[in-house]
Amino acid sequence: MLIQLLYMGLLLVLIHVAVPLIYYIIILTYARRPWLINSINVNDGxxxxxxxxxxxxxxxxMILGKLDNxxxxxxxxxxxxxxxxxxSSDNTQVKVEEWLSRHRGVNLSYIKGPRMGKGHALNKALEAASGSIIVTTDADSLWVKDSLINAVKWLSNEQVGLVSxxxxxxxxxxxxxxxRxxxxxxxxxxxxxxxxxVxxxxxxxxxxxxxxxxxxxPTDIGADDSYTGVRVASMGLRAVxxxxxxxxxxxxxxxxxxxxxxxxQHLLQSFMKSIKLPKPSNYKPIYYTEAYIHLMNPWLLPIGAILLLASGSLWAYALIAVGLVLLVWSPFxxxxxxxxILMYAMVRNLWTKELMWEKISK
Structure with missing residues (x-):
């Protein structure tokens, strides 16, 4: 019985490590290859x-730095x-109005409403959007100088529907x-x-x-970005x-x-909501491998470790010791x-989706 626990524990740990490692190596080879589609060079006019x-x-x-950026x-x-x-319940609106008074040539619309989650806020703004390209962005982030124009150039390719x-x-x-x-x-x-x-x-x-x-x-999950991207890809367009x-x-x-x-939590919600969407044949291996890695593979690690410990084998203890030592290596x-984090997030999603959360200072 103990030897069976050892073998089962070893198998689960091996699967846990091998599947994402092999997948990463395969994807790494593609990451180093040239693109088979191109962004389209569009003149300023x-x-x-x-x-x-x-x-x-x-x-x-954060908002003033974001607008300047x-x-x-x-x-x-x-x-x-x-x-x-x-x-907001703070002075965000006051800050924006002060900034706008110094930048009178800027076309800025300010929509104030109750807090109902990010998806609702995006859809309310979408009603007022007049551009042929819609860009969403978090206030607490910055773009490299050419990021916007590069994203638009990729979207100028008829095969591409979404860029992140x-x-x-x-x-x-x-x-x-x-x-990262x-x-x-x-x-x-x-x-x-x-x-x-993602x-x-x-x-x-x-x-x-x-x-x-x-x-x-979407308004019923937190990952409006990831779900929207997967939905675009599921329609046969590229989301890149x-x-x-x-x-x-x-x-x-x-x-x-x-x-x-x-x-x-939000990413896992995206997987659960999008898993039944139809997928193009060359997108299926990517989507379902990532779904497995995020939803199932994490649980093999603790289950495998428990079985190894229960086996009482010195080899099992040695393997666990090696794993603990490897924690000093930052990628591991x-x-x-x-x-x-993924396991805790899955459990936490059972009682809260965290669609509206406490503000964390950055």
């Missing part, structure tokens, strides 16, 4: 009008419509840096095959007619994250674990940390 939606809740400390983009100002969809960004963390230490490097490689490699599965609120650009045709953004669309993401120093768990530590 032909650039489409864009509506940039910024949903806000108590962003008085958008104006620093190398995109014609007369083709940018800014829409702030706000439910590579994320560079500001804060979070070595574990967050290692996690692995994460960005997967997003780019998957995009080069067909589409990725998209980012720091910058999400989608064709206006397309997002309206699907009824706007290119290397040249880059955003800076502020990582909270206080409440970091709570922030990670909430984000994991990032992976193990993410497994426990």
């Amino acid at each position: 032909e650039l489409p009008a864009v509506s940039i939606i910024i949903p806000t809740y108590n962003e008085e400390n 958008i104006l620093e983009q190398n995109y014609p100002l007369d083709k940018i419509q800014l829409i702030i969809s706000d439910s 960004c590579v994320k560079v963390p500001r804060g979070g230490g070595s574990t967050e840096d290692a996690y 490097r692995l994460y960005n490689t997967l997003r780019i490699g998957e995009s080069k095959i067909h589409s990725t599965v 998209f980012h609120g720091e910058l999400l650009a989608v064709k206006g007619d397309l997002i309206r045709s699907i009824g706007g953004f 994250i290119p290397e040249n669309v880059v955003c800076m993401e502020y990582v909270p120093s206080n409440g970091y674990s709570r922030w990670r768990v909430r984000r994991a 530590r990032a992976w193990v940390t993410q497994q426990f």
